[in-house]
Amino acid sequence: MDAKLKQESPPDMARKECMRLLARASFEELNAAWEALADKPDVSPVRGPETGLVMVRGRIGGGGDAFNLGEATVSRATVRLSTGEIGHGQLLGTDKQRARLAAIFDALFQRDANRAAVEALHRQIASRIDTEDRRTAEETAATRVDFFTMVRGDD
């Protein structure tokens, strides 16, 4: 059945990236963007918001066959806008309101009228994540060992 569904809806890279960023958004980021939205459509729940578990898998040796590492909490929601779009939100943790807002923005992303606003939110989230990752990478780089040879045996 999975194969059939996949065939019917090929991966939409823009939507996938949209959902990746929304999963990393803070409640404050999502809520501020929602408050700033000019004409808010009505939102009705389709599924959730609800919290459950996803079994996180690893690979033996890092790149071999899969095994089950352990579970993680995940919150998810599916909503329908009054304009008809369906949006899904799913993210790590137990914050159901964050998941609901992420679902709303996934739905708004599918509306031409709101796409620009959602993309502005994406840029804001992406830029914050980049800054945080960059900072961590720089801090880690400062702990890199520079080896230097003190004495060679043959001198």
Place this chain on the structure above:
Amino acid sequence: MYVAVKGGEAAIANAHRLLADRRRGDRTLPSITIQQVVEQLGLAVDRVMAEASLYDRELAALAVRQARGDMIEAIFILRAYRTTLPRFGYSEPVDTATMKVERRVSATYKDLPGGQLLGPTFDYTHRLLDPSLIDDAAVEEPAVKEPGEHVMRVSDILDGEGLIEGDGRMPEGHVMGDLTREPMEFPMARDLRLQALARGDEGFLLALAYSTQRGYGRTHPFVGEVRIGEVEVELDLPELGFAVSLGVVRVTECQMVNQFMGSAKQPPQFTRGYGLVFGQSERKAMSMSLVDRALRTDEFSEDIVAPAQDQEFVISHADNVQATGFVEHLKLPHYVDFQAELDLVRRMRRDYDAARTGSQDGMKEAAE
């Protein structure tokens, strides 16, 4: 034999009330917040997540606080909580090669792409108690430097020469198991063993790993690589037909490289043990990789001569929630069992005395 008795409700209620009081401690001191536990006791939180087998920092911190810092109690609470939630699915396997590395060291190569990145390590500290922490002295901002090249996996370097076995493959047609869904059976395949080890007790795995180094199932290990950092978790959504990211989790990975003399079936080469653990815990990841390798006796035609090589022994006793449940249940009422045993011992004692003296009295007593 079990006999239902009632009683003790008031005592239990008051004991719980007393526990809450002792947990809170001196009311003139501020209470610890969950965020403080997450931020300042992060490695305790990581251990609880790993051994509860549930990644959620806030809930793990809550469990630590609720358990008054008793780690196994906190693990128990979080493990119990996970049973209340529905399962949404299985993630795509995390890709540790694309990890946002916060620490990476290798004991096998000095100069390797990406370098030796020490990260926030206790190594090279002097293990002297630091009185400055008592006064909450100001802490310097971390130093920063321009990041270097991609942090390449050490196993990929060695692989080029064909002297090291590849990443682990299960036999053709193997269906991946899940300990949370099927009862344990032995012999257990490597994927299930790794799942059990990943949530196994750190102390137990450490002791087993240590035993292999001391000669009880020696594996001649080198740390090919230990790395800590964040990896993305993706879940396939049937309603969309593609996998989407749920966010990132921090994990610790250890690639242990083990010298192998070769056997009738295999040439001399380096074999590998693998460790992967939620959170930052290289002691656990290293121990796991040593025990993983020790347990692979069937693959390398090795004799089982030590506890760390005996999968039924290791896997059956690695889970501290099961272990504490069975050990600690002994303190619960066994009044009837004990009465029965007491009667039995009394009778045996009479028989014993009677046999020893052979006296009329002894015979009479035993007949009663």
Place this chain on the structure above:
Amino acid sequence: MASQSQIFAGAFADPVFSAQSVFKSLMDGFARPGQIMRLEASSVPPSPMGAAAGAVALTLCDHDTPVWLTPALAKSAVPQWIAFHTGATVTDSKTDARFAIIEKGAPVPGFDQFSLGTQEYPDRSTTLVIEIEALSGGVPLTARGPGIKDDVTIAVRGLPEVFLDFWSANRAIFPRGIDLVLTSGDSVLCLPRTTRIARQEV
């Protein structure tokens, strides 16, 4: 492709309480085999799945229960509907299925084609949910067994002729065997594997 409204609509309006109420009806139904239980929560699954079968699926199926569907149901929007609302995947293999759903008028496969459980784990058998024409008004049969005081008459309409043969073969392998939920409209009638069914003497 199935339209979005078919897939996303039609689940319980109040998932927790509806599922609890349907669960209670099913539990009581299995405790009192042969009794017609009206479900108090309704679902609107994609056609051709019936309302009661939909409610049973929403209540009992989850990520760990592969579901087998008849060819007609498998071709409809039902697989996606079940996947979205319950997390269960659809399987082609009758022996992997924990539930099998058969719509009204579809041929009923032999019960022994499904998972019958094992002597050690008889619970691992398939539960069949079969929608039939009506739960009453058919040829009267006598049911006996645990949960039934003396005997009870069931008179369902729309089961295949061979049902009694299937059922007695299913009885013969106890403790293994399938369990049965018959549905019609918004009602169910449960037949656990312990129930013995016979024709009534005229």
